[in-house]
Amino acid sequence: MKRYNLIVVGAGPAGLCAGIEAAKRGMSVIVFDENEKPGGQLFKQIHKFFGSKEHKAKIRGFKIGEQLLKEAAATGVEVRLNATVTGLYPDKEIMVKHGDGMYHYKGDSIIIATGAAENMVPFENWTLPGVIGAGAAQTLMNLHGIKPGNRILMLGSGNVGLVVSFQLLQAGCEVAALVDAAPRIGGYGVHAAKVARTGVPFYLSHTIIKAEGTDHVTGVIIGEVDDHFKPIPGTEKQFDVDTICIAVGLSPMSQLLKMSGCTMEDNPRRGGEVPVVDEYGETSIPQLFAAGDVSGIEEASSAMIKGKMAGIRAAYELGFCKETETENSLEKCTADLDSLRQGMFAPGNKGKLIEKTEEGIPVSMNLLTKGFVADGEIIHFPGVTSQKGIHPVIECTQNIPCNPCQDACVKHCIKIGSHITSLPVVENPAPCTGCGLCVASCSGQAIFLVNENYEPGFASITMPYEFLPLPEKGDKGKGLGRDGKTVCDAEIIDVKSLPAFDHTNLVTMKVPAEFVMKARFFKAV
């Protein structure tokens, strides 16, 4: 039986960060993962992450995965793949299935970072081929390069449902509708807005009644639900789709912890059955930790910090790390975690209707129910101003912990301040050169550069564009509004793709001047 100072189960963001921190402090570390590739969900995340520099904001998820793997290799973390931990036994012994054999390992400490599994909802014909989890759709598209379907209906408007809908559009699928039984969109407004402006309709307070088809999905019927989530007869709507994507939340995969005998609780706020842990993730069994989604559903950025904390704490308890160094490192982690857990989507605000931003501006109810901010509402936000010449228009309308736009502008036109959830303010747009770095830096794709006086009678709008094929200079088409409906004629006058933009292309279109605050997407005709 082989021994290690630390055994980590799960090579996702939490597990890798835990392993790296422990190995840095001199521990022998092995990480097991049942998959053939490490990184957990990170390698499916092709979008730019939110947060601040400390949280690796504006870096795409799979790039963060690559960075972590490099760090793990550099610090001497052993990563064992295709290795399924099948049991966790007393005295920190684990059994691992690898190939056709079983192997025993013992750790001085163990960190469980097994993540979560997708929830399902049953409806008539939900077992037909073509009904898949949103995570499965991401795996097909982003890991294997396979289109999950041609025409898709998405159930679930949390960040997963919104982000995967956008990725489906990027993969060339048509998203017929985005449906959620809740009365309000659960995920970030900016994620909803970038889907809505391509023309995808949102159906809130709706659920799937049945999938149609005999041996695979050929259609779906949705219906409106009442306050008790019961379908209202007569409200049915039919869509011809070949795929139904389900994104209705995650459940922690906590079986190993449960069998270890540590104290568990069924906590709906944390996503289901989770271990009872202290602030560092240590369970009721000393030197047995849980980190990441397995100890409560959050997202990858906080999973990384929680992994770090568990790794540092494990090192300290085994004497690999002095008290003052430990305290300093953990304090830094706590501060990073706290800043991520602020704003409208903070864990404590789950399910609450927030009607005003921290600045006292009424939250757009259209955004919460239809996925876009109405023309009349957008002007209330501090990032949206009317100026002479070129200037940024920042359609960031909810307090979320994110600030890359502030650092992106070398001329300091954009200000968020030290409070990371504050709405960005366009403070002094005079020096704006139209470089477009702010547009590309916004993970929510909510920044546009507009020039209200591009030429007599016409304005220019530069928007983030992450679809293929890229429009070309001279292309003529239609300008779509925030709601995805055609508002005017548009002509492409510039397309920029610089390495600094990291694959967010900047497409500039010319529209009649009166549509400068209305048109937000381009559709070729």
Place this chain on the structure above:
Amino acid sequence: MNDRLRDIGPFVPGRDDDLLICRCEEVTKGEIRQAVHEGMFTMPEIRRYLRCGMGLCQGQTCARLVKGIIASELHIAPSEVEPASSRGPVRPTEMSTLGNEEEA
């Protein structure tokens, strides 16, 4: 919670009773609801009685759904339903592999 003498009302057939809940072991919603009325109030009992959650996916898909059905039949919150136990191997493993112990 587990007081078997508690009156949970009669079993009322539902329109979606033939909905498949556990795909691996082919157990329907009606069968699970019926089992609650036959006195199976906990996840371990339902699992042994109907085998739901005992198949290839080991309850990864249906455990949450089964819990919800038991809870609604007992008029309690899902978090109050006694959870299933967990034991190794936590992932499906062939007997030939399980018996093949190797030195790491």
